[in-house]
Amino acid sequence: MRVPDADVRTARRRSAGAPRAARGLRVLAAAAVLAVVTAGCGIRTTSVPVDAGGAPSRVPCSLSEAALTAAPDAGVPTRVYLVCASGLEPVHRTVRPEGAGPGDSARVATAQALLEAMRERPSERERQAGFTTYLDEPLKVAAGRAGDPEGALRLSRQPEDLPPAALAQIVCTYAESDATSVSGTVLLGGPGKYPVRRYVCDESVKARPESPLPTRAP
Structure with missing residues (x-):
C-alpha cells in the first residue's frame, strides 16, 4: 500500500526533530546541574563581568x-x-x-x-x-x-x-x-x-x- 506523501513528510519532520529535542534536554539538564553546583559553593551566577580588584597585599611593616x-x-x-x-x-x-x-x-x-x-x-x-x-x-x-x-x-x-x-x-x-x-x-x-x-x-x-x-x- 502506498503511503501518502503528506504522511511521509510528517514522519520525517518528527524523526528529525527528535535528536534536536534530545540535545535541548541535555543542555537544560547540564545548566541545571551547573546552577546547583555553583549555589552549593556559595558562588552567585552572573552574566555581567565582575572586577573583584587585586589580591590582598602583604603587611608592609614599614612607615612613611x-x-x-x-x-x-x-x-x-x-x-x-x-x-x-x-x-x-x-x-x-x-x-x-x-x-x-x-x-x-x-x-x-x-x-x-x-x-x-x-x-x-x-x-x-x-x-x-x-x-x-x-x-x-x-x-x-x-x-x-x-x-x-x-x-x-x-x-x-x-x-x-x-x-x-x-x-x-x-x-x-x-x-x-x-x-x-x-x-x-x-x-x-x-x-x-x-x-x-x-x-x-x-x-x-x-x-x-x-x-x-x-x-x-x-
Whole structure:
C-alpha cells in the first residue's frame, strides 16, 4: 500500500526533530546541574563581568618618611622594637627618663622609659602597617643587686616568665641603647634569687621572636 506523501513528510519532520529535542534536554539538564553546583559553593551566577580588584597585599611593616621624621617634642628620640608580621621591627619613639641622675640612676630611668615606650599603644598609622606590642603588662625595672655583674638590670617579673615575643622586644630594644646594654648584650634578672642572664639579640631573634632567646654566661 502506498503511503501518502503528506504522511511521509510528517514522519520525517518528527524523526528529525527528535535528536534536536534530545540535545535541548541535555543542555537544560547540564545548566541545571551547573546552577546547583555553583549555589552549593556559595558562588552567585552572573552574566555581567565582575572586577573583584587585586589580591590582598602583604603587611608592609614599614612607615612613611613623615612618620619617621616627625619632630619630637621634649624628650630623647630613640628606637624601640614592636612585632610585625611575626617578626621584630623598629619604630621611632621619644622617651622622657624621669628621675635620671648619675650612674645607675640614669641607666634605670632610661630602661624604665624604654619599657613604657614599648607598652605604648601603636599609633593608627603603625596599626595599619601591621605593628603591635606583646608587652601589655606594667613592669618596673631596677638596678642589679649585690653580686650581680656590672650593668645588670632586674625586672619586676622573671624574664623567662614573660611571653617570648615580649622578652624579645625588651632585649632587642635594650641592646641598642648604650645605657641598657653591656657590650651589645643585655643582663636581665627578675625579682627572685635567680641569677641574671646575658641575653642576645641577633637576626634570628628579630625573625622569630616567639622562639627562646639565646643567652650567654653572665
